[in-house]
Amino acid sequence: MKKIAKSNLSALFAKINETKDLYVPVKNGEQVNFAAYSEEAEVDLTALKTVKSPKDAFFPQSENLYTCFNEQGKISITPEELQDKDFVVFGMKACDIKGIEVLDKVFLSEPVDSFYAARRQHGIIVGLACDKPEESCFCTVFGINPAEPTADVAVYDDEDFLYWNALTEKGNALTETLCDLLEDADNTAVENKKKEITAIAEKLPYANLSLEGWNGDALTEKFDSPIWEELYKPCLACGTCTFSCPTCQCYDIKDYNTGNGIKRYRCWDSCMYSDFTMMAHGNNRTSQMQRFRQRFMHKLVYFPANNDGMYSCVGCGRCVDKCPQNLNIVKVIKAFEKGGKA
Amino acid sequence: MQKIVERAKELLADGTVNRVLGWKKGDMCFNPEPAFFETAEDLDENFVYGGFCGANLSKYMIDASKLEGKTLVLLKPCDTYSFNQLINEHRVDREKAYIIGVGCKGKLNIETIKQSGVKGILNITENGDMLNIETLYGNTEMKYSDALLERCHVCKGKEHKIYDELIGESQDTSDRERFAEVEKIEKMSPEEKFAFFQKELSKCIRCNACRNVCPACSCRKCVFDSTKFDSSQKANTDSFEEKMFHIIRAFHVAGRCTDCGECSRVCPQGIPLHLFNRKFIKDINEFYGEYQAGADVDAKGPLTEYTFGDCEPSIVKERG
Amino acid sequence: MQRIGVFVCHCGSNIAATVDVKKVVEMVKTEPGVIHAEDYQYMCSEAGQAKIIEAVKEHKLNGLVVCSCSPRMHEATFRKCAERAGINPYMVEIANIREHCSWIHKDMDEATEKAVILARAAIAKVNLNAPLQAGESGVVKRALVIGGGIAGIQTALDIADAGFPVDIVEKEPSIGGRMSQLDKTFPTLDCSACILTPKMVEAAAHPNITIHTYSEVENVSGFVGNFTVEIRKKARSIDMDKCTGCGLCQEKCPMKKTPSEFNRGLGNRSAIYTPFAQAIPNVPVIDRNACLKFKTGKCGICSTVCAAGAIDYTQVDTMVTEKYGAIVVATGFDMIKLDKYDEYAYSQSKDVITSLELERVMNAAGPTKGHLERLSDGKAPKEIVFIQCVGSRCADGRGKGYCSKICCMYTAKHAMLIRDKYPDVNVTVFYIDVRTPGKNFDEFYRRAVENYGVNYVKGQVGKVIPQPDGKLLVQGVDLIDNKQILKEADMVVLAAAIEPNPDVRKIATMLTASIDNDNFLTEAHAKLRPVESPTAGIFLSGVCQGPKDIPETVAQAGAAAVKAIGLLAKDKLMTNPCTAKSDELLCNGCSKCANVCPYGAISYEVKEINDHGIRETRRVAQVNNALCQGCGACTVACPSGAMDLQGFSNRQIIAEVDAICR
């Protein structure tokens, strides 16, 4: 266990930034999002949840795959280079880290996504224990402990100090490079902090949410339920839930015409969009009810059915906070618990 | 609220309407959702109308207009402008709507409350002019007027522009100059203006919430989703794309936007999107005479009208 | 992707001197879609065109780009050439490398580079071109004239003389219009009835003219060459075939106290009446609101006295539906209401009258049998004041912003006639300006001043105050002498502004003809197409388009007739294929496009749409290709991009932009 005075954090960031790329929660206006570190950036470690999850660091909202260039009829193709520089994502929460595990299931199973794999290889996660869990949090429902981020390094914020606990080899290596700035510390403060967090976590309004019945066996029963018809109606078909979600992994591949060539890129897509998986004949899901159902069935039924029971929801509560019309996965789960007419 | 429920039940019972479009209680006091009710029991059990019922229900009437029979829709004063505009554009059917204009004393913004530093909110109760806030980390309070949505501070007035009947009292909440923010930006240097919008728009994640909630953005297929225009985009790949999207979106609703403020309410990144629409409104007022979209159901709209003596585009330069 | 041939013209040395045409050919060869590129001395020559045709055949081209002079010069040539080569003429685009390039640039490298870019833009466009077919539509060889005043009569006569059947629809019981109410006409002072009546008779007798009086247009559908019009023939209560026009019924009618419209309410008429003696048709109508028979069921005198048995109390309105190729609007004008100008005491004194009322007073068939007398007490006036511009050129919003144009002349006429017949009567005219452009008009006005001693005062009248002794105290100002004027008058005549017939807005809506804020119909072009409405097949005759005097009205009536004849003479109309087209799957039915269409070419249909398997009833825009002129206003008004313009589609223009900016 190490520690660093919070007043000295900028030195720590600067040090990391010397050799690696560094992503930290940065405040812009009233919103905090992960962004590349710079001296001018207003780093904010107090915000519990960034608006967008930090999955961007591993699976960017948009990334180039390759570039075609046309010069007088001669076409050249340049693939985008894979990530080859180490980078640190500082301040990820336990739920977001679990979100990356969900993405791993998708992108690291065959066929492996080389862009994602390269980022995972070079990415070092510094997890920050949740100082003050909020009312929309329900990570514990998915067996996540907000006090124990399963990162390369787990960090605890306690008054004047950040406590630093390397958990993996990558974490140790990073700690090594920062040894000048970190000092040794005992576990007391961290243990107290963990107890504090756990105590709050137990009191969270959604702590007792039950996932009973949400598994692959319930596929037809859930799919055919009339409850969806009642639930989806206020849905605007926007992508707020999808784009703030730490586990959503759908993307679209598109071409951008630069005038002299094409940049082929992929970008996040949302199953809530009416043109999601649009094909020449039209769309395989023709109504918003079907699209709405797809999102939750995928998170709570299809994904666990195909991934040894791992849900592709981590209870971060971003969709609970951000849905413009106040729909969310918690309301869906509760509606089914009640059998409709929530 | 009880009055609304009673009246809604009467109208359901006597067959005037087949369903009620209102707000349903959430699992927290601050997250009610728009909902359709078809039975008296459902209304009794789930209906809510309170400070957090900010959602403008008029756009849901596009789909409700296609349903059998009439829908009772609850519209706040500002929502009625949107409804009128939708009638004007033949997107909703007046005959399919029974409108109860509901009173409004300003709607609350949970984001504003959270941004004031309140964390772990469990319950919020109104207590006169104050809100009592119960949280995981103790209790606190806040003035009702400090927790309002931006749009309520520049309220167009509490008069319903269209309704079949009215229920409930309203309170004036306007305490800011509608165009003050726009004017502030207009006074900036080009560099400052650019920096301001660059900073705000860099947050955009192209979730389309602003577009999808907007009652004026009622296109079956948005140009930004359509391949027809070669404008189909999804990504925030380059900062230009967000600019293009927001300029064109504002342009497409120019003269049609009622300034209902839903875009700014729903933006997950808190981008003050109303600053685009309100700029157009201000320009239209200055260049072509005062115009409030949705105030008059038969209005032609400033961009489908003209006069010989309209100002030239060079006015932009001349104003400096 | 098309198979495109690019043909670069030297235009002698016009292009080749500053643009390296060989290099252009080389550069464009690698552009997407280009199969073949060549240059030639004169592409527009027979030999040049032969090269194009040959290349089309050899390389199986389906799109052509010609880099040459302006399309305004030879686009038509190359389109015809394409047609001869067997490809659609709209698959041709011109890159203007002469007017827009070689002629304005000196540096060869610069001009060549620009020529290549212009060619690229044209190639990018052709890649998205689609073959277009000019449509054809038939022409119904019959015209409708709405309004039976001098404008309508003249237009109808001219069209009828050219051999086409014409129908006149007039809402009053007789044709004749305003001109029939006038006494004399300027500048020659002929009797109005003497020159109008023969025209009316001629129209009534013309084998090609059908007159529907006491009738109104109820509904119009269709488009240029093929309008369908429903006409309501109001119940006249007289069998027109039986009536001999003997007039006995009117003489015997006991209800004689109805104010006469024809005499502007200054005299009375019977309940069964013809508006005036020379009415055409000379068949009376029964005013059912005034008739005792209709009000109480008792009476029936007219029926008793009618030897021809023409009276028919049971008649009902009938509808006539007819097809027309062209429609001429000649709805004319009326005087404005003077209720906003009460300072002139029009409502307070019988001796304050409008100029049109004065026409009736001075007319031998009018309420005073042509004697100039005060309507209050029948005394001969000694002092008459004319006030000009009552409601015209009005900046304060009470009246009209425009000049009514005819008032200066008719006031000079009135003043002159009065001074001529009653030399002891003093005539004073208050005016803002005297406007007398027109052949012999200024001479006429000067005669009034110089030979007849009419007192013209430049200045406005503030107030007319009726005095207890029946006189009218006129408070005015003389701007030239800069003094207040107080004048006691026996009569005051107001030159009230004229305004389009109020019914015209309803008619314009039916015709989808555009109309301005003053209710004047708008011309297709203010200068170059002054007698056509922007809506194809609709023509404008007379004051419905703007204030006019009789000679101008007759001239315009003839011009409108010629335009209509030009249309009717055609067997088929070719339609411009570059028209707007609505994508029903994207259309919201919001009407923004229709709001900006100057031609009324967009209508809406509620129909079932199959949107990739989802069937829904939707309101969608439809473009009438016969009416659309291809301006594209609708395409920008449309937020969803459902409305696009063929030949200048969104994607085509964007492709050009991209090609230029890359």
Next chain:
Amino acid sequence: MPINKEFKPKIVAFCCNWCSYAGADLAGSSRLAYPADVKIIKVPCSCRVNPMFILRAFEKGADGVIMCGCHPGDCHYSTGNYYARRRMTLLFSMLDYMGVENGRTRVEWVSAAEGVKFSTTMNEFVEKIYSLGENVRLGDLRCKK
């Protein structure tokens, strides 16, 4: 004109078929020079110009966009340029509001007889764009070479 060999601006001119395109032709036949940086796109009427086209030009790297149409009152289609005028006024005002240099956009009414005006306008506009330099505030970086 300032000589800056490095900077070659891209300038798009939308010209209506009936007046301004003919005005440009007249400038050409009168040999009234203007810089080759200006490339003309023919549209039937200024009302055909969608704000999207203008943003598209900037996106793809244009440094200035000018729209020319018939003088108000002279539109071949009667009313097209009135609508265009309102649209462009609002669009330009918005671009200005967002900090884009307002000299990069312009509307000029040029009749078929005004070859001189066309040429003068283009010379002025190009000069303005040179003085503003490269357009960095609007435009997609992916299109920059």
